[in-house]
Amino acid sequence: MSARILALVGSLRAASHNRQLAEAAVKHAPEGVTIELFEGLETIPFYNEDIDVEASVPEPAARLRAAAAEVDALLLFSPEYNGTMPAVLKNAIDWLSRPYGASAIAGKPVAVVGTAYGQYGGVWAQDEARKAVGIAGGTVLEDLKLSIPGSVVRFAETHPADDAEVATALAEVVQRLSAHASGVTA
Structure with missing residues (x-):
């Protein structure tokens, strides 16, 4: 089984625990599974239909759409900001939902995980992300969930990649997501 997965991290902070969780997913991905961390969500302008015009889509948004179109599945990492997902993640989903009827994520398996x-x-944030990405056209895998509480304490001195319980749970999510992407579900 092989699959290419695009990871979007909803936190822009350099030392973000969700960023570290995404790095752990890359490190612990099963053989044959490639996880690509998308860089540059902060450079994508807020979605505005006036600037989403064929042949002049802002380069960062066009790059996001192209990256999503080239992979088999998406893995979203969402912290929780004031009870919901971060604006940068919602903005990425909004760009990926267009053009209407031709979304770059239409029908692609999507899992949402995170820590807060x-x-x-x-x-709450992860549920909101699932809702938005499902409406945007992704095939949300509702049974693939990983919500890790107490991130500030839990990961104060340990990178998520070095936390055996987290690494095992994350590898399971990635393996199941890649199975869906490959059409090998049980």
């Missing part, structure tokens, strides 16, 4: 400081690990 609170006791629920960002589940």
Whole structure:
């Protein structure tokens, strides 16, 4: 089984625990699975239909769409900001949802995971991301969830890649996502 997965991280902070979680997914991906971390979400302008014009789509948005079109699945990493997903992640989903009827993520398997400081690990934000990406055309894998609470304490001295419980759970999510992408589901 092989699959290419595009990872979008909803936190822009350099030392973000969600960024570290994405790095852990890359490190612990099963053999044959490639996870590509998309760089540059912060450079994509807020979605505006006036600038989403064929042949003049802003380069960062066009690059995001092209990256999504070239992979088999998407893996979104969302922290929780004020009870919902970060604007940068929602903006990426908005750009990926267009052009209407020809979304770069139409029918592609998508899983949403993440970590947050609170006791629920960002589940509200991740649920909102699932809702938005599903409406945008992605095939949300509702049963693939990983919400890690207490990120500030849990990852204060340990990178998620070095946390055995997290690495195992994350590898399972990636393996199941890649199976869906390959059409090999059980």
